[in-house]
Amino acid sequence: MRTIELNKRQELILQIVKDNGPITGEQIAEKLSLTRATLRPDLAILTMAGFLDARPRVGYFYTGKTGSQLFSERIQKLTVKEFQSVPVVVKESASVYDAIVTMFLEDVGTLFVVNDESHLAGILSRKDLLRASMGKQDLESVPVSIIMTRMPNITTCEQDDMLIDVANKLISKQIDALPVVKKVMINEIEKNEIIGRITKTNITKAFVKIATEDMY
Numbered sequence: 001m002r003t004i005e006l007n008k009r010q011e012l013i014l015q016i017v018k019d020n021g022p023i024t025g026e027q028i029a030e031k032l033s034l035t036r037a038t039l040r041p042d043l044a045i046l047t048m049a050g051f052l053d054a055r056p057r058v059g060y061f062y063t064g065k066t067g068s069q070l071f072s073e074r075i076q077k078l079t080v081k082e083f084q085s086v087p088v089v090v091k092e093s094a095s096v097y098d099a100i101v102t103m104f105l106e107d108v109g110t111l112f113v114v115n116d117e118s119h120l121a122g123i124l125s126r127k128d129l130l131r132a133s134m135g136k137q138d139l140e141s142v143p144v145s146i147i148m149t150r151m152p153n154i155t156t157c158e159q160d161d162m163l164i165d166v167a168n169k170l171i172s173k174q175i176d177a178l179p180v181v182k183k184v185m186i187n188e189i190e191k192n193e194i195i196g197r198i199t200k201t202n203i204t205k206a207f208v209k210i211a212t213e214d215m216y
């Protein structure tokens, strides 16, 4: 079943609960001249999808939520953790040439730059590397630290953040990717360990997953 497509019987049950709720499963079954057991899967689906709510010893009642309300609630529950991918990093001392090679080999559009302690120091996009390649410098002797966007000007996110908030940041900051970081305190200074990557591709995957998933 798709998110908001209900079959005839489920529509009937929904209407009965709308008109009579709270109502027990037994009473719904009676109205439809069906057994309680026959109805059980439909009631489970309607409850899990959020159309109905069940209270012990009271019965089922209609939540009043429309399919699109439930759809947007589902989207708002998605977390970074569920969709993040593996980060690709280079060291601050790496050359622009090395970064370009890494970007091709790892097939990513954004590289994260780390310092000697492996903490987030900067970020490199495709255009950062293209821009650096336009001059006459020797790409093998220019370190990425010269051209990267550096901390503290990097927009980050954490594993438990909501994916929709990350999507909003990608739009408002006009960027393609965010590092997923874990904050650690070292000598009372906050540092960022890089544990993942969220890009426009991850957001697209989430979009497709939600559109095709079962609600139960």
Ligand code: ADP
Pocket: 110, 123, 124, 125, 126, 127, 128, 148, 149, 153, 154, 155, 156, 174, 175, 176, 177, 178, 179
């Ligand atoms: P591109 O420049 O290849 O289109 P982006 O739009 O992601 O890719 O990057 C635009 C600029 O923003 C680049 O200079 C890049 O270094 C910087 N940037 C990319 N991601 C971030 C981020 N998460 N936080 C801050 N700056 C970023």
